Structures are given as structure tokens and as C-alpha cells.
Amino acid sequence: MAHEKTLLMVKPDGVKARLTGEVIRRVEMKGLHISAIKKFKFDRHLAEKFYAVHKSKPFFEDLVNFITSGEVVALVVEGEAAVSVVRRLIGPTNASEAPPGTIRGDFANSVQENVVHASDSLSSAEYEIGLLF
């Protein structure tokens, strides 16, 4: 195991539902460290870069519309095995199937509006942090 950096982001639905503090609380309670934080609104150009891996997916247009629909809060999270630990804290993509105790399982019930994003690998973490910070 190693010290890692990952990107965690509260999406527009999470910010509107005032879940930013709850997300931060869970990350800190887990023993991870927040080394940077930023609130902003994606423009289309940045959203298309951020979600470039999904460009060919049928939901790409909806996803870009959603992520540009309001402010987000991006966090750089650091700690032991941070990439996989944060993915486990947020739960599976489809919030309807996410178990209780995970952020998506506790606060969402949709595949698209699922409260948070987190990098799925060290290389995507590097790409996403470089893009947003």
C-alpha cells in the first residue's frame, strides 16, 4: 500500500442537497486528508475534457448537461490507498444498487444523479487533479 492522491467531487445534485459537509465529514472520519478544495461551475469545454473517456457512451450528452447544471465542490484527498478507499466510501455507480453506509447508497437513488465522483485509478486521479487544480 502507498500514500496516494485522488480526486473526489460533490456533483451539482450533492451541492444542491447540501451534502458537501457530510461528504467531507466521511472522508475525514475515515482518516484521509483533504489537501485542496475548490467550488466552481464546469463549462461545457471543461466537462467534455473531464468526461472524455465517456465520449462514445449514449449517456454522454446527458452527463455533460448534468455536470454543468450547477456548482460542484472538488477535493484532493490524500492518504494510504486513497484511490480505492474513496471509491469504497462512495459506493457503486448506480446509487439504486449502492449499499447503505456508502455515500451513494445513503443519499441517492439514480444512476446519473449520484452525488459524488471519484477517480477510478491513479492515472485518472492524476489527469483529473491536473485538469481541475
Ligand SMILES: Nc1nc2c(ncn2[C@@H]2O[C@H](COP(=O)(O)OP(=O)(O)OP(=O)(O)O)[C@@H](O)[C@H]2O)c(=O)[nH]1
Ligand atoms: N444517464 C446515465 N448516466 C450514467 C450511466 N452510467 C454512468 N452515468 C453517469 O456517468 C458518470 C460516470 O460514469 P462512470 O465513470 O462509469 O461511473 P463512476 O466511475 O462510478 O462515476 P464517477 O465517479 O462519477 O466517474 C456516473 O457517475 C453517472 O453520473 C448511465 O447508464 N446512464
Ligand SMILES: [Mg+2]
Ligand atoms: Mg468514473
